[in-house]
Amino acid sequence: MNLLSPDASRTNSIRSHPTGSDYDALTPGLPLSVSEKYSLPPSPASWGMPLLINDQEPDDYLHNPDPRRDRISDRGGHIFTGRGFANLGCLLILVVGFLMLFAGYPILSFATRHSQDNRGGFNLGGINGTGQVPDIPGNWGLIDKDTPQEAYTRKSYINDEDYVLVFSDEFNQDGRTFYPGDDPYWEAVDLHYWGTNDLEWYDLGQATTSGGSLRLRLDQVDNAADNHNLNYRSGMIQTWNKFCFTGGIIEASVQLPGSNLVPGLWPAIWTMGNLGRAGYGASLEGTWPFSYDSCDVGTLPNQTYPGTQEPIWATSHGDPYNNDMLSYQPGQRLSACTCPGESHPGPMRSDGSYVGRSAPEIDIFEATVVKDVKGQVSLSSQWAPYNAEYEWQNTTGNFEIYDSSHVHLNTYVGGVYQQTTSCLADTNQQCYELTGGCFAAYAFEYKPGFDNAYITWVNDDKPAWTIYAGGLATDSRSEISARPIPQEPMYIIANLGFSHNFGDIDFDVLQLPATMSVDYIRVYQPKNAINYGCDPSDFPTMTYIETYKEAYTNPNITTWEQYGQLWPKNSKSAEGCS
Template sequence: MPQYARDYHRVDWLHNIDPIKDRYSGGRGFKDSTGTIFTLRGLMNIGSLVLLAAALLMLFAGYPILTYFFKEAESNKGGFNLGGTNGTGQLFTGVRGLVDPDTPAEALTRMSLDGQRRMQLVFSDEFEEDGRSFYPGDDPFWTAVDLHYWGTGDYEWYEPAGVTTANGRMVFTLIEQPTHNLNFRSGMVQSWNQFCFTGGFIEVSLRLPGSHDIAGLWPAAWTMGNLGRAGHGATTDGLWPYTYDACDVGTLPNQTYPASRGGGPVAAETSGAFPDQYGPSLSYLPGQRLSRCTCPGEDHPGPFHSDGSYVGRAAPEIDIIEASAGVRPGSAGHVSMSCQLAPFNNALNLTTGRDAVVFYGSNRTENELNAYQGAVYQQTASVLVTTDNDVYEDTGGRFERYGFEYKPGYDADSHITWTVGDDMQWRLGSQALAADPAVEISARPIPLEPMYIIMNLGLSSAFSYVDFDRLHFPARMEVDWVRVYQDEDKINVGCDPPDFPTKEYIERHYEAYHNPNLTTWTEPRARGGMNMQFPGNRLAGDC
């Protein structure tokens, strides 16, 4: 018989039955009468379980409780009530603040144009990071649009691929490429609902595309009130280019009373600038959609005046530059430095008077307003400023600085002053926007709305002659930097400030602000409209 044949578990101590420790104890099964839990191993096992339970309790209960009571309050990271989704400001985790850290130290402050006030840099973008994407949601400050700018009959389609950053610059590239039934593709960026400012000084350093003497390209840098989104016609319908806070005929369609009230004023019916094209009427605007005349309880972003009436709201426009090249070989190019206005003066003539319009004797201007003063959809206060030949991509490639300083409101010192380089070019004072009895309108303020920034490179015969025979593509506008300054004691940055809120109104009409195919507010959907009604106007008897 082999060794261990009768002792099956001699080599298996786990299953080897001990006659004492494993004796049967009735219905309770086997019982080790000599065992105890008070051993080193038992204590270690229990201790491990206690530590594990404590760790889990700390992770899922203790840590959140301690964080709630001891965390520091989240700052707005310089956001100052920026519009959009982030309650603490438009800033994603790990993304820089409003002032670009690449901005040179000497550019962090500047003096106001009158030399009396120190101004603080509140926003800058130096574009030093190459390869940035501006598709929706990719950038905290800029969004490149994907649309046709039909309102000015552009020949190009704007798409995000038309804008990027390279060599420390934002580059807009206009190419001849069929897309969306158009022959050209380019780019437009907006800071709409991401970065806005009210008052201050904005300056851009850029190189214009093409040549100074080949006409057709339309590079622009400009600003608009946040309640209107450029390229989204439903949002600008009845808001652009109004800057108005009065309840009078200036808020009504065509700036005239309805026929049931006798019509008029006569000047609004007869002083149009283009009678052969549009007839004698001064204005074709549909009326101010969000006016001071709005009936109580209607759809309006607010706020209210002390008398209970709504504050008149709109989407005014101030242009840094809109550039056009010369038509003849050897001719100089120009930039229009302008403001678009509504309601309109009689015959589109600004109110005259001391400090209404000031020219600074620059050899770049002719010390007179642009002969083009608007048409039936806007009044334009503009001066043409001659550019140097070397500030274009193909004829020198030098970067030039363009900007404007403005103080919003009705005060005697409220103004917009445009600059090229270190030189002031011209000043539009609040006096130029004073009441005009001939058309029965009240004073218009230098724009009070929070303004966002737009930059684009377009192509349209609505702005200038397009010399297709001499133009060549691709054409590029390059922006070296964008900087915004405000008085140190008057910082007002944000797209949803308490005195001019926009956030809730934009959210209520989300589709209008995100669907560029909706071109009007009131037209039916089948015709590309929002199929909405303008709020009632008490002057029109709607209340």
């Protein structure tokens, strides 16, 4: 192919690919095929296409800039066109939006914020984690919206100190249930309370509200096979791990079940430290009813030194029904003697030792009846380790009874599983389900710790008796140290049961069903000592409970050994910390 000239190339190309007439001349008489008729040479140049840089096309002027020609047109016109306004408007909206998001909204929020009324609270009392009553849709706040305003504050039962309301439940909404997840603070249990040999099964459906009160109902069932082979069922609710408090006043307005003359029922409202869950045996072993923060023999099994029968007061003069042994406790599982590195909820002191932890118990009341005579309540607290002969220091100055005509020390002082400090008080005999039907206020007020600590119990809205910290002082006979008035975060329990452990049951006269009714439960704390919550920094529980969750959620695990967990090493044990 000749590349010297486009024309020559084109001519040579055409000649090398004959057209129809050329073909006729070369091959006379033969027709052209379709492919021959439309055949084109491979080079577009042979088709007459302008491929060289000097070839001009009609629209070349559009692509060739000319500064002198374009100067006028390029600088002509203005931006104030529809398109210009759209571009600028879009940018403006974006800028304003970002400014509003990152500057305007915070400024407006600060300038227009509303400071919530703490409704009579003081500092952090009013009361949630921010020191305010949460305004939650419905009635789910710590303080029940139905609580009357005049009940938001009160005076101490024994002095003029001001207390503020931190928790209340008026139970005014009928039809409430307490199945798991139904309520933010209360939960019914589904178990047999075997620890006290109860005759009933605690059933989730036996705790309800009606007529403006909580109702805990004890029934006899038609078929024991449908009720875990027990003939009775009743209700228990708890605030375990949902609401706890440390120090203050807890008050309940209650109509006791049954009659004031017929014994057998065992209604109670009480509190326990959050590290033990009532009805869940594994969680209670070695924690209930301890209130102890010393490292000595009081933390050891049976309150005796390893391999000995000492101190002698721990192996004699004890429980006459159990070989005169003082204690069958397995020892304090979470004691101040716990070896470093062992499982313990803490906290740890600066010297590397742990704070002794436990699940103490303080009862608002446990009700009983002296047959054909009168109804009474036991106003008590339970303790471990124990004094020799279960004799706490009940001398003048260590306790006080305010009305000796209706209140007296309980002759029952304990056994191998607990020591108790208790008084029996005559109730308002009209405030029973079958007698009068009124409600009476029961309460206790307490200050935790050692110095100036105390518990005061209240019967029918009047102080009944007080135990001071001195009543729980060091005991040289059993060789234990002083026990503090409970410092653990305490949760609330309300239940109606019955058991031969608590007294005689007159089945011939006892009327079932029987119902304990609770008009309200309220918790108050001093203005300068607000302390509620189940996981306080000085007595934490959350991490430990989560670590051993099954012990707190499976009532069929009755011991720590059955749970498959190791007992923390104790520096006073035979093995020590080795």
